Amino acid sequence: MSSNICTPENLVYKKTSLLTDKVMHYCPGCGHGTIHRALMEVVDEMGLQDKTIGIAPVGCSVLAYDYMNIDMQEAAHGRAPAVATAIKRLMPEKFVFTYQGDGDLAAIGTAETIHCCNRGENILMVFVNNAIYGMTGGQMAPTTLEGMKTATSPYGRDVEKVGWPLRITEMVAQLNGVWSASRHTVHTPAAVMKLKKALKKGIEDSMAGKGTCFVEVCSSCNSGWKMSPVEANKWMAEHVLEYFVPGDIKVDGKMVR
Amino acid sequence: MAKFKGSIVVDKERCKGCGICVSICPNKTLGMSKEVNGKGYNFAVMVAEETCVGCASCGRICPDGVITVYRAKED
Ligand SMILES: Cc1ncc(C[n+]2csc(CCOP(=O)(O)OP(=O)(O)O)c2C)c(N)n1
Ligand code: SF4
Ligand code: SF4
């Protein structure tokens, strides 16, 4: 019987203690949960729990501070990079990160994002791009794909009227203050492992004072997209990643794309 | 070559029944329960226990972190 192998010496995977036992409020299958865990696993593996300060956004992940078992500070919508700047400058020995959605980072907070990156603040920015405003009911975001239906684009995003989906990661990568920029996903276990590697490098480099490290994670919002969680992951692989192509954009201060 | 035998434990009251673990398990070990948990969700269960190799893919992807994975060498 297999049940008798469930003993401590055979343990290969369990939830990190850097996630609290609080039940996350996210919809079933939401990518935020997987991204929270990937990030906390890396902080755990690097032994940085006491040295880490995260800045939570406004958006579905507004309660991230309830789930991540580290010091956190909530910021006003889009202002996480400004708050992170202050915290990192006051406590340069800490690992400081922001965790922000696309509405937060690429719409209302565009100015904070760009100027933080341009100043090269020594922080890690984790940018969760689910191509929609999840929290407020699935409105169109700057990152919504062309033709994609949302609550505020019921006939599909019309690029003639509202412009093209914004690739803000490619944009900030051009700034001298940005040390690294890459795009990841969490729709397969292999992708989660890749993301963890990028997060680890971002943590190391931002702590070494290299500049801003920017990690985008394309994530599903199955509620906003009006699909089942499994369909949403498939749709992401087929559509979102065609436009938001995963991989490195800037590595160690040099553009690679 | 040594073969591995795996097993998982799902915290069924915290499972939200999203089905993502079922969709990514390389060995089709997992399925959804017929009954529901306290929140009304069908939860993930092993439907073909003997096929699990303890690769931990399900644990790594579960959005709610409710899967614990075990693995032992088969002799
Ligand atoms: C100053 C301000 N403006 C608007 C809002 C309303 N609001 C809350 S969350 C949100 C968008 C969140 O979208 P995103 O950042 O993509 O995160 P998601 O919920 O998709 O994870 C908006 C517009 C607010 N809370 N504060
Ligand atoms: S609305 Fe979307 S982003 Fe928000 S919790 Fe639900 S699936 Fe996740
Ligand atoms: S550990 Fe691997 S084989 Fe076993 S159920 Fe999970 S994904 Fe399937």
Ligand code: SF4
């Ligand atoms: S991935 Fe997690 S929450 Fe989703 S069905 Fe599997 S065990 Fe449940």
